[in-house]
Amino acid sequence: MFHKGIFLNELYRSRKTLLVNSIVLALLMAVFAGFSDMVTREDFVSLLKTYPQSLLEAFNIDPDIMGTFEGWMAGEAYVMYVLILGIVAAMMGSSTVAKEVDQHTSEAVFTLPVSRKAVFLSKAASHLMVITVSALLSTAASLITGFAVAHVAYPGRVALMFAGGYLVSLAFAGVGYAATSFLDSDRTAMSLSIGFVLISFTLNAFSGMSESIRWVANGSLFHLLDVTVIARGDSFPAVGALVSALIYLAGLFGGMLVFSKRDIAA
Amino acid sequence: MVSSECERVIGLSAISVRSLTKYYGRTRGIENIDLDVEKGEIFGFIGPNGAGKSTTIRLLMQLIFPTSGTMRVLGEEIRGDNPRLRRRIGYLPGEVSYYSDLTGRQLLTFIAGAYGLEGLGRIEEYSERLSLDLSKTVKSYSLGNRKKLALVHALMHDPELLILDEPTTGLDPLMQAVFFDMIKERRDAGATVFLSTHVLSEVDKVCDRVAIIRNGSLVSVSKVSEVPGRDHRRIEVTFKEPGNLIERFDLARIDPDVVYEAGVHRFKVSGEINDALRALAEHPVSDLIVRLPSLEELFMEFYKDDNAAETNGR
Numbered sequence: 001m002f003h004k005g006i007f008l009n010e011l012y013r014s015r016k017t018l019l020v021n022s023i024v025l026a027l028l029m030a031v032f033a034g035f036s037d038m039v040t041r042e043d044f045v046s047l048l049k050t051y052p053q054s055l056l057e058a059f060n061i062d063p064d065i066m067g068t069f070e071g072w073m074a075g076e077a078y079v080m081y082v083l084i085l086g087i088v089a090a091m092m093g094s095s096t097v098a099k100e101v102d103q104h105t106s107e108a109v110f111t112l113p114v115s116r117k118a119v120f121l122s123k124a125a126s127h128l129m130v131i132t133v134s135a136l137l138s139t140a141a142s143l144i145t146g147f148a149v150a151h152v153a154y155p156g157r158v159a160l161m162f163a164g165g166y167l168v169s170l171a172f173a174g175v176g177y178a179a180t181s182f183l184d185s186d187r188t189a190m191s192l193s194i195g196f197v198l199i200s201f202t203l204n205a206f207s208g209m210s211e212s213i214r215w216v217a218n219g220s221l222f223h224l225l226d227v228t229v230i231a232r233g234d235s236f237p238a239v240g241a242l243v244s245a246l247i248y249l250a251g252l253f254g255g256m257l258v259f260s261k262r263d264i265a266a
Numbered sequence: 267m268v269s270s271e272c273e274r275v276i277g278l279s280a281i282s283v284r285s286l287t288k289y290y291g292r293t294r295g296i297e298n299i300d301l302d303v304e305k306g307e308i309f310g311f312i313g314p315n316g317a318g319k320s321t322t323i324r325l326l327m328q329l330i331f332p333t334s335g336t337m338r339v340l341g342e343e344i345r346g347d348n349p350r351l352r353r354r355i356g357y358l359p360g361e362v363s364y365y366s367d368l369t370g371r372q373l374l375t376f377i378a379g380a381y382g383l384e385g386l387g388r389i390e391e392y393s394e395r396l397s398l399d400l401s402k403t404v405k406s407y408s409l410g411n412r413k414k415l416a417l418v419h420a421l422m423h424d425p426e427l428l429i430l431d432e433p434t435t436g437l438d439p440l441m442q443a444v445f446f447d448m449i450k451e452r453r454d455a456g457a458t459v460f461l462s463t464h465v466l467s468e469v470d471k472v473c474d475r476v477a478i479i480r481n482g483s484l485v486s487v488s489k490v491s492e493v494p495g496r497d498h499r500r501i502e503v504t505f506k507e508p509g510n511l512i513e514r515f516d517l518a519r520i521d522p523d524v525v526y527e528a529g530v531h532r533f534k535v536s537g538e539i540n541d542a543l544r545a546l547a548e549h550p551v552s553d554l555i556v557r558l559p560s561l562e563e564l565f566m567e568f569y570k571d572d573n574a575a576e577t578n579g580r
Contacts, residue, residue: 004379005376005378005380009376013365013367013369052541103363103366104361104363105363105364105365107327107329107357107359107361108359108362108377108416108419111352111359112352112377112380112381113349113350113352113353113380113381113382114349115349115381116347118349200416258524260347261331263329263330264329264330266320
């Protein structure tokens with residue numbers, strides 16, 4: 001069920017995604033961490049408390065914990081992190097089969113003496129590697145910058161927040177895997193991935209505008225994990241983490257099973 | 267209950283399909299195909315675009331799955347994804363596309379790994395014979411070079427069965443000759459070759475038997491030398507007297523479909539040709555050619571007749 005050659009080949013082909021995504025995401029997180037001291041000042045936090053609650057919720061901002069590095073990173077930084085990593089993960093997942101069909105390489109790859117399930121899982125393993133490396137580098141960048149220019153009281157909480165965001169991103173990848181067998185264009189796969197993550201983000205952001213529409217957040221994967229709980233040090237949202245992981249695994253294995261039985265488009 | 271004759275055929279068959287049908291939704295791909303390709307033969311598979319050649323090949327390569335019917339390849343029944351069977355097959359697709367950012371060597375090393383091959387022995391040997399530079403990236407390859415790459419891919423693991431879809435497209439005549447030598451070598455080593463092509467002269471040149479497919483159904487399977495109409499003769503006559511002489515010499519009594527083109531009168535004659543020659547000798551002849559029809563001519567005629575019948579039927 002795992003083929004090293006397919007894994008390494010996919011990893012080689014994903015090297016630019018790995019490089020660009022890791023650099024962009026790590027730099028972005030470093031920038032957020034770098035600004036930490038400026039935005040965690042008391043006067044700024046007081047100002048935030050005057051903002052509409054709906055706006056604060058849209059960007060995961062909890063003024064009560066904004067006076068800390070952890071609280072600041074749990075806000076907009078976390079949202080941006082999941083947005084970018086989630087889009088990349090969904091794109092990789094949804095392009096697993098679609099890209100091969102779109103680039104007409106499917107005839108060469110899927111007639112190799114490697115089972116379809118092994119091809120699918122080996123490609124997914126390389127995607128997991130790319131997403132994991134990007135997530136680890138981003139976490140490291142934010143912590144290193146935080147230690148250098150700000151006050152990081154609880155590095156473990158920051159790492160846990162990024163780990164939570166990583167799991168949510170994997171859930172987006174799972175949705176991509178579930179969809180990829182039905183797609184025959186890489187552009188469609190990319191558009192759907194970006195669209196799905198943005199819609200998910202929007203549903204979560206707008207759900208806080210009114211109590212009457214709060215339920216729409218249930219349709220968003222961003223709603224799976226409340227990282228402000230981690231930032232406060234209350235607990236780790238284990239259920240959200242578990243559901244995220246299950247969505248990833250269900251999408252991955254469901255997509256693999258569908259692919260193993262479907263015709264491959266010419 | 268399978269008859270003993272059937273069992274014998276299946277035992278000797280590299281490919282054996284029964285009532286093979288594939289529909290894409292409501293669109294017909296192929297319908298009720300029965301076909302046996304014997305081990306060790308070079309089998310030609312011809313038909314116009316959309317006839318069902320690629321559908322048949324894609325079914326054999328497990329890229330798509332049948333709507334109904336059975337397929338046995340190299341003694342194994344295909345039921346879903348069977349990578350172990352694919353290891354014994356060399357496949358050359360009609361349209362060759364590979365990962366464009368890899369070099370030829372990187373790509374073939376990756377493919378060799380999938381086949382569990384160690385080293386690049388056969389790859390280097392075949393690449394050299396086909397004058398293929400493996401150090402260049404796939405995207406820099408011409409169509410011909412991509413075809414050579416696909417040929418090395420198909421042959422590198424010494425497969426028992428070669429399934430080739432339009433193999434010579436893009437190859438220059440010199441490389442075509444090298445390719446046919448390689449194919450014959452594989453056949454001599456005991457491999458079976460299933461060759462789908464539009465170039466009928468190739469079938470004439472290398473195939474033992476040929477199947478003709480049309481509108482998703484097999485219409486003929488025979489030895490190349492026994493293709494229907496192959497025993498007919500083509501007679502091309504130039505009379506000393508210039509111009510179209512069909513009416514004046516009453517040439518329609520030799521062949522009602524006689525045509526006059528560029529100074530030559532062309533006849534198709536079946537059976538004995540003595541009567542035709544006698545009738546022609548009544549007039550002064552400056553040149554006369556009697557020959558067997560090419561497979562291409564028979565193929566064109568076959569489809570022309572069929573299309574005409576279909577048009578009239580509407």
